[in-house]
Amino acid sequence: MLEKWLEEFLEFLRVERGLADNTIAAYRTDLKHFCAFVARRQFSLDPSSLRDACLCYLYELNAAGYLASTVARRLAALKSFCAYLATQAGYLPWDPAEELSSPKIPERLPKVLRPEEVERLLTAPRTNTPQGLRDRALLELAYATGMRVSELVGLDVDHLNLEAGYVRVLGKGGKERIVPVGRVAQHYLREYLEKAWPRLVKDRRTSALFVNRRGGRLTRQAVFKLLKDYARQAGLTSAPSPHTLRHSFATHLLENGADLRVVQELLGHVSISTTQIYTHLTSTRVREVYRRAHPRSRKTEP
Structure with a gap:
């Protein structure tokens, strides 16, 4: 029964909340882990038993050494699921996870590349080569716009307007935003569309902007792999993720005087508090530059 409720909840997230497929897949993975725990420990589905199940589940996650961020993510999914069962679906008379509190997560600043590393x-x-030209266009566009990897691989050719210099991005929850595309990225996108895209697509009918050598839409996993390969070729000490380019995009804009609200809009953040993490990065950078550059910053008092 719990598995049936889970499928109904995931459909609710898709239809009513309009969440992206990747987000729903993450909910499915986390909640299936909980459902398997409930079945293994033979908890019943009344609210009191489910509350005990939630508590035991969290205890087991902590005892197994899961990171606080992982526990917090799974708890958030669990709380959303239980709230749905009690309020939207009416399967439970009250919410068994309502009073559960999330573990405190230590703030970790995102990794950012220096401009010379980018x-x-x-x-x-x-x-x-067609693949190399595609990869250059993809990387240039990723850094020029700060798009999420799912947004990047989801682009169609008609989402680009290179004459006007912008791209139409379909973000989380189906929200659309318009993001400017710089001249360097425009140049490589034109080169890619004129010289490489037709050779990769061949006779296949597709609207996808970034395609693999068989003409199918490029996947998120493929982008992670090509970034890892090019990071090694570029001599970077650690392989950046697509999100590293997004973080670098935002941080470099702020370091060069961009307004926080503008960066929020470009990134597609619903809340400006999400964007404010980058102000911590820029202040850290300012302090580092000050300590390195000011002649009296490292001296002690006489």
Whole structure:
């Protein structure tokens, strides 16, 4: 029965909340883990028993050494699921997870590449092959716009307007935003569409902007792999993720005087508090530059 309720909840997230497929897949993975725990420990489905199940489940996650961020994510999914069962679906008379509190997560600043590292990464692809030209266009667009990897691989050719210099991005929850595209990215996108895209697509009918060598839409996993390969070629000490380019995009804009509200709009953040993490990064950078550059910053008092 719990598995049936889970499928109904996931459909609710898709239809009523309009959540992206990747988000729903993450909910499915986390909640299936909980459902398996309930079945293994033979908890019943009345609210009191489910409340005990939630508590035992959290205890087991902590005892197994899961990161606080993982526990918090699974608890958030569990609380959403239980709230749905009690309020929207009416399967439970009250919410068994309502009073559960999330573990405190230590703030971790996202990894950001320096501008010179971005330059090395973006120039790593060899543009004398269709795949290399595609990769250069993809990396340039990722850094030029700060798009999420799911947004990037979800682009269609008609989402681009290179004459006007912008791309139409379909973000989380189906929300659309318009993001400017810089001249360097425009150049490589034109080159890719004129010289590489037709050779990759061949006779296949597709609207996808970034395609693999068989003409199918490029996947998120493929983007992670190509970033890892080019990071190694560029001599970077650690492989950046697509989100690293997004973080770098935002941080470099703020370091060069961009308004926080503008960066929020470009990133597609619903709340500005999400964008404010980058102000911590820029202040850290300012302090580092000050300590390095000011002649009396490292001296002790006489």
